[in-house]
Amino acid sequence: MKNKDLQIRDPFVFPVQEKQLYYLFGSTDKNIWGEGTGFDLYTSRDLEEWEGPFPAFRPDENFFAKRNFWAPEVHSYKGSFYMLATFRRTDNELLGTAILAADRVEGPYLPHSSGPVTPAEWACLDGTLHVDAVGEPWMVFCHEWTQTGDGEICAMRLNPDLRGAAGEPVRLFSASQAPWTERLASKSTPERAVYVTDGPFLHRDEEGRLLMLWASFSGNRYAQGVAVSPGGGIMGPWVHQPEPLYRENGGHGMLFRTFGGELMLALHAPNRTPEERPLFLPVAEGSGGGLSVRLLREG
Incomplete structure (x- = not known):
């Protein structure tokens, strides 16, 4: 299958050098707003032709969620593979991010945390793993x-085994603090407009700065933005790029390097179901201060 054939949201690419294979994870239910069936993955050697789908996670009858299975990310940590993904809990109907684990990148992934790691009383989504300098x-x-009305990006220290939180969450910034974000009229709350935060992803550049990709809305269209922590610390302060990195109704991006060493942005576009498709764009890191990620071309 080609990229145009893949209906997927929140694409996440895990390159495996020794196999020369790219593993593509994402929200793969045809109706992601409904019942959750699990997560599939696809493999490719060139980011153009894909094989799959292959099952990466399937819940059993005792799983804590039945719908809204979103945004799986896969990270290698201490010799194992961990999938961070969002689910809507059946006990209180709130979204939360849980952690699954596997011995192989392709899975199968099994529950690792006891339900969501994010606060039980909070509506949370799109958790990503960051390992700091120590x-x-x-x-x-x-x-x-x-x-919150004004969506927030938060950070929370995890236990070394990734089974739970080791501290209280800390707000890093709110969506309205970025100069490019705009209020979005919510269908569920038409009496008020809201600011959205989606899909944080962290990347350390060659100068040691910490970059955060995250999505919101600009001009009533889904857009991909970037914030920078110049000192390289997770607590910031976070400085926002003045304009979105990508504004063509696409977002929830992440960065990875090709086997040739090129830095690539993966996101989904357009932000409409069932039309969403994976999009892979080359990017470049900025130098000095100011803008740290520069889009080279679109498609």
Whole structure:
């Protein structure tokens, strides 16, 4: 299959050098707003032709969620593979990010944390793993606009075994603090407009700065933005690029390097179901201060 044939949201690419294979994970249910069936993966040697789908995770009858299976990310940590993914809990109907684990990148992934790691009373989504300069693991995630009105990006220290939180969450910034974001009229709350935060992903550039990709809305269209922590610390302060990195109704991006060493941005576009497709764009890191990621071309 080609990219145009893959209906997938929140694409996440895990390159495996020794196999010369790219593993593509993402929200793969045809109706991601409904019942959750699990997560599939696809493999490719060139980011153009894909094989699959192959099952990466399937819940059993005792799993804590039945719908809204979103945004799986796969990270290698201490010799194992961990999938961070969002699910809607059946006990309180709130979204939360849980951690699954596997011995192989392709899975099968099994529950590792006891339900969501994010606070039980919060509506949270899109958790990503960040290991800081001293080797301590963190989850960076969104505290959703459904509770806050102005969506937040938060960070929370994890236990070394990734089974739970080791500290309280800390707000890094709110969506409205970025100069490019705009309020979005919510269908569920038409009496108020909200600011959205989606899909944080962290990347350390060659100068040691910490970059955060995250998505919101600009001009009433889904857009991909970038914030920078110049000192390289997870607590910031975070400086926002003045304009979105990608504004053509696409986002929830992540960065990876090709086997040739090129830095690539993966995102989904357009932001409409069932039309969403994976998009892979080359990017370049900025030098000095100011803008740290520069889009080279679109398609």
